[in-house]
Amino acid sequence: MARKKKYNAFYAQSGGVTAVINASACGVIETARAHKDKIGKVYAGRNGIIGALTEELIDTSKESKKDIAALKYTPSGAFGSCRYKLKSLEQNRAEYERLIEVFKAHDIRYFFYNGGGDSADTCLKVSQLSEQMDYPIQAIHIPKTVDNDLPFTDNCPGFGSVAKYIGVSIREAGFDVASMAKTSTKVFVMEVMGRHAGWIAAAGGLAAENEGDAPHIILFPEIAFNKEKFLKRVDRCVKKYGYCAIVVSEGAQYKDGTFLADAGSTDAFGHKQLGGVAPVVAQMVKDELGHKYHWAVADYLQRAARHIASATDVDQAYAVGKAAVEYALKGKNAVMVTIDRKKTKSYGWKIGEAPLEQVANVEKMMPRNFITRDGFHITEACRDYLLPLIKGESYPPFKNGLPQYVTLKNKAVDKKLKKKFTV
Known part of the structure; x- marks a missing residue:
């Protein structure tokens, strides 16, 4: 019986980085490695989605187990992020087609995009166009934004x-x-x-x-x-x-x-x-x-x-990265991983999902009952919502009085496409 072909995964970080976005990257890479019988390599985009467009991919398999684990307590974007918004399919279909071409050239079938509302929109469009181009990509959005303004998820990692x-x-x-x-x-x-x-x-x-x-x-x-x-x-x-x-x-x-x-x-x-x-x-x-x-x-x-990250935040950031890989292996597509608050007396949470077509380009504002009537402070309802999210300490290792963070090798993957793409 012929063995089922293993496909590679692509992971990218988008927009402003956070203290815990690398914890999500850690969750993705460690989980993919634990399923090496089903997923080949995890490639990361150098400077986010731009890395996919220009075929500047990073081979995360070249990083040690220790260094990948260290991502969990390292801030910023380990592979580089970017503020680059892809236009609509109607305005610039060529950009999306280029993404599919790069993915196809490198046997990539899993797309994990770690970002906010704009990246959710990109994730959805890649999934849709890949079907049209007869090279299906399972696109999973991993939430990240310090602004906490993504819909459906109780809160956003970061x-x-x-x-x-x-x-x-x-x-x-x-x-x-x-x-x-x-x-x-x-x-x-x-x-x-x-x-x-x-x-x-x-x-x-x-x-x-x-x-x-x-x-x-x-x-x-x-x-x-x-x-x-x-x-x-x-x-x-x-x-x-x-x-x-x-x-x-x-x-x-x-x-x-x-x-x-x-x-x-x-x-x-x-x-x-x-x-x-x-x-x-x-x-x-x-x-x-x-x-x-x-x-x-x-x-x-x-x-x-x-150095003063919330332990709850670190745990949730890792969990959404881990869940993204698990969802992809279950055949899910065009969804965002969510954090769902349990309806219990003491704070609890679990992982859920939301369809990207309902997530993309939607902002979640503060409800009016979270702001006092005079408009100058927060209410007890708001305090009850916020407090669990900042609880717990998760200090990085310190040496000579300073936190010790990891810098990855970020070794490039050989390019396979002759056609170059500039952004």
């Missing part, structure tokens, strides 16, 4: 660790400002990521466990910014607590949809490029109330902070 970092940071900064408020800074503004969804900003609210704790004000993209109401709240906090600590989402906007920090340009995905909203808000306070201020932008620090 978010829990950012949430933990923001909660810790605003708490520590709050203590700092409080200690100097008598003679120095009265207002501290911390800017966090979140273009349309305020999940990360909401996480800062976890630090406020008691009356007067920082942050005193949270500015969400979901709540239209009202300058007069905001300044009154700031002034009230300074008079009552001696200082005011603010967490503001980069996507904070006015009622007409204009961002407080619209830089007037767009990024590679066509999204509005946002400037720093923290200095805008801080200067507003200075001009109108005269208070001395300081501001900070968490920026890359929040998504790279593996």
